[in-house]
Amino acid sequence: MYSLAETKTLQQSTQTLKEVKELNQTHLNELKEVLRFHEHRYYVLSEPLLADAEYDSLYKQLEKIEKEHPELVTPDSPTQRVGLGLSKSFPTVQHLVPMLSLENSYNADDLIDWDRKARELTGLDIIEYCAEPKFDGASISLIYENDQLVRGVTRGDGVEGEDITNNIRQIRSIPLSAPFSKYGIQQIEIRGEIIMSKQSFEKYNAMLAEKGESALANPRNAASGSLRMKDPREVAKRNLEAFLYHVSFYTTTEGVTLAIDGKPNNSLPEEAIEAHGTTLPTAHTPLATHSGSLQMLWECGFRSPQKEKQVLQGIEEVIKHVHDYEVMRDTLPYEIDGMVIKVNNLLLQDQMGMTTHHPRWAMAFKFKARQATTRLRSVEFQVGRTGAVTPVAKLDPVFIGGVTVSSISVHNEEYIREKDLKIGDTVLIERAGDVIPQIVQSMPGLRDGSEQPIEFPRHCPVCNSELAKEEGEAVWRCINIECRAQVLERMIHFVSKDAMDIKSLGEANIHRFYEQGLLKDIPGIYTLDFEAIAQLDKFGKKSIENLTAAIEASKQQPLHRVIYGLGIRFVGETTAKTLANSVHQLLELEGKTEEELQQLEDIGVKVAQSIVKFFSNPQNIQMLKQLQQLGLQMVNNKTSTATGDNSLQGQTFLFTGTMPVLKRSDAEAMAEAHGGKIVSGVSSKLNYLVVGEDAGSKLEKAKKINTIKIIDEAAFLKLVNDQQAE
Ligand SMILES: NC(=O)c1ccc[n+]([C@@H]2O[C@H](COP(=O)([O-])OP(=O)(O)OC[C@H]3O[C@@H](n4cnc5c(N)ncnc54)[C@H](O)[C@@H]3O)[C@@H](O)[C@H]2O)c1
Numbered sequence: 001m002y003s004l005a006e007t008k009t010l011q012q013s014t015q016t017l018k019e020v021k022e023l024n025q026t027h028l029n030e031l032k033e034v035l036r037f038h039e040h041r042y043y044v045l046s047e048p049l050l051a052d053a054e055y056d057s058l059y060k061q062l063e064k065i066e067k068e069h070p071e072l073v074t075p076d077s078p079t080q081r082v083g084l085g086l087s088k089s090f091p092t093v094q095h096l097v098p099m100l101s102l103e104n105s106y107n108a109d110d111l112i113d114w115d116r117k118a119r120e121l122t123g124l125d126i127i128e129y130c131a132e133p134k135f136d137g138a139s140i141s142l143i144y145e146n147d148q149l150v151r152g153v154t155r156g157d158g159v160e161g162e163d164i165t166n167n168i169r170q171i172r173s174i175p176l177s178a179p180f181s182k183y184g185i186q187q188i189e190i191r192g193e194i195i196m197s198k199q200s201f202e203k204y205n206a207m208l209a210e211k212g213e214s215a216l217a218n219p220r221n222a223a224s225g226s227l228r229m230k231d232p233r234e235v236a237k238r239n240l241e242a243f244l245y246h247v248s249f250y251t252t253t254e255g256v257t258l259a260i261d262g263k264p265n266n267s268l269p270e271e272a273i274e275a276h277g278t279t280l281p282t283a284h285t286p287l288a289t290h291s292g293s294l295q296m297l298w299e300c301g302f303r304s305p306q307k308e309k310q311v312l313q314g315i316e317e318v319i320k321h322v323h324d325y326e327v328m329r330d331t332l333p334y335e336i337d338g339m340v341i342k343v344n345n346l347l348l349q350d351q352m353g354m355t356t357h358h359p360r361w362a363m364a365f366k367f368k369a370r371q372a373t374t375r376l377r378s379v380e381f382q383v384g385r386t387g388a389v390t391p392v393a394k395l396d397p398v399f400i401g402g403v404t405v406s407s408i409s410v411h412n413e414e415y416i417r418e419k420d421l422k423i424g425d426t427v428l429i430e431r432a433g434d435v436i437p438q439i440v441q442s443m444p445g446l447r448d449g450s451e452q453p454i455e456f457p458r459h460c461p462v463c464n465s466e467l468a469k470e471e472g473e474a475v476w477r478c479i480n481i482e483c484r485a486q487v488l489e490r491m492i493h494f495v496s497k498d499a500m501d502i503k504s505l506g507e508a509n510i511h512r513f514y515e516q517g518l519l520k521d522i523p524g525i526y527t528l529d530f531e532a533i534a535q536l537d538k539f540g541k542k543s544i545e546n547l548t549a550a551i552e553a554s555k556q557q558p559l560h561r562v563i564y565g566l567g568i569r570f571v572g573e574t575t576a577k578t579l580a581n582s583v584h585q586l587l588e589l590e591g592k593t594e595e596e597l598q599q600l601e602d603i604g605v606k607v608a609q610s611i612v613k614f615f616s617n618p619q620n621i622q623m624l625k626q627l628q629q630l631g632l633q634m635v636n637n638k639t640s641t642a643t644g645d646n647s648l649q650g651q652t653f654l655f656t657g658t659m660p661v662l663k664r665s666d667a668e669a670m671a672e673a674h675g676g677k678i679v680s681g682v683s684s685k686l687n688y689l690v691v692g693e694d695a696g697s698k699l700e701k702a703k704k705i706n707t708i709k710i711i712d713e714a715a716f717l718k719l720v721n722d723q724q725a726e
């Protein structure tokens, strides 16, 4: 329908519109054209070029303009109907009751607004709602007659859908027959969502990759694409699943027609419409509430959100529930993009009615958007502490999942090839939960020929030495151990939070001291020339004090942190702990063979090789000896208590006030580790009162007992360190 040239022009317009802060009526025609185009990509081709949130935001703006200028609303506006076009690959059929869309809300205020309107419409003080997940798949309508599945239809444009009965019959969670007659029902239309689980989606994409086809962007596209496959046997292989969440219409065995979704379509027998209209008899249970109909579907053998649903009283309960659910989102085996909140009582639903676009009794609450499209501007190559060269894609900044993303690691050459990335490409990116943002796919269909391949360097971008790649590895490395990038990254890793945790010596300071020639390696951290640092701009007395104290305190970090801080390849926090527990003294590792190391828990061939390599390098041993002399913990704490580092034996300690560096509990543990004892109050039995800032009554009291030594944190650390060095 759209030629390549048109596609590009429309994509260009999309970009332009996205960049306008507030669209107005002058943009109206372009906006409509752009939305129609994206609907075609989405509904007909199942190949969207825009993230949902981006589409939604353009759609909202159209709604807003039309609301301000009702005279400009045209019948073909995207707001005037649900979807656009049908693929024509399957016979189209009319829905018995139109399949509408849902109104969207994005925050608590939207929900409160909606609840207010609902209470106005119904005259109630409090409304009972039923909340359930908004399954991210493709919606379908199923018809059962005399307990047999007779028809399965896609939503299509909401009025007509495609008859995909044969494909629907392949989905195992949809029973081919269901005992509706038990409920006195002769014909029934139910609706739900066809989804592909995250696991099946991964398998599906792996299969596509094997065949050399490009991966699909998300499980929803995979589900809707799979539903329209020509060969039902292929559908069967896709492992689709179905959640059925709605009864829209039924006739009873006595011939009574009950349309739950407003007016029955003309295709119903006229006499039935006349006889019963749209009103539902109250007596007719279980179909008096939405939650009741979910229960009935469950009992008829359908996977309805019977377990996932929640009946709630009033909007405050709803708001709490949807926020709680959003937190769990990533733990579910399938994708959901929000929650749907429905007025539970079906009579009330009927009373509230619907617009041409959506029912007034339901509201979608959309979770934070996680996908967006943007442009890949360039690729930078970063050198890590192990010399690995990582390509990082620089993007036009986009806001997703609550943060602005402007660069994303693209891992290695293979990954770039797999994702078919080029400089200048439009890319779809995703940020799921706390997961690091990823490029989902490039959009090769939008290339205009100006895109450039990503060239991988053969020389280190920092020190220019030739890069090497080990057999069977995807990563290129700079093997020059003196490489400035590596030296810096090693120091940054050493002081990082999970290693030595020297907060005042962050990345910026390390760079600065390095550039000034004040710091060149890890041991140098403990011999910093503070007088020279004091000459540097922005280094006041207070900063120097903090820095000194933090560095001093880090000498007490346990051995496993020192080991982790060394940044030995493949040695993470867990392995570092295993190694620390396997020795009395760090340098014992120097003599260990690969075989010996592999006896330890979770240490495999690769890890063992890497450890041996580290400890057989004389430069590394030299560094460890230096660190030992400088007073770092080179002994395993557990064994040290056993061998009796009891230098503070018999001494009592009490801490008061806030200390500049140490946490109270850490300081106490430190005193105890050296044989000291913590007491709870000031008395003549107390030897040391360690005071921090804002020390109060304890200090006053201690001043009156002249046997108590009152010291500050620095003196305490000195005490601990000196005792240890003896
Ligand atoms: N990326 C694009 O270019 C593009 C283009 C067009 C539309 N879209 C997306 O499609 C959406 C519009 O599609 P829509 O009209 O289907 O709206 P929708 O997807 O926002 O919500 C309505 C749909 O939610 C589904 N749903 C899932 N769980 C449900 C439940 N428990 N109860 C009821 N319904 C449930 C139903 O299929 C229903 O049709 C837009 O919000 C946009 O995100 C994207």
Ligand SMILES: [Zn+2]
Pocket: 383, 460, 461, 462, 463, 464, 465, 478, 479, 480, 483, 484, 485
């Ligand atoms: Zn280098």
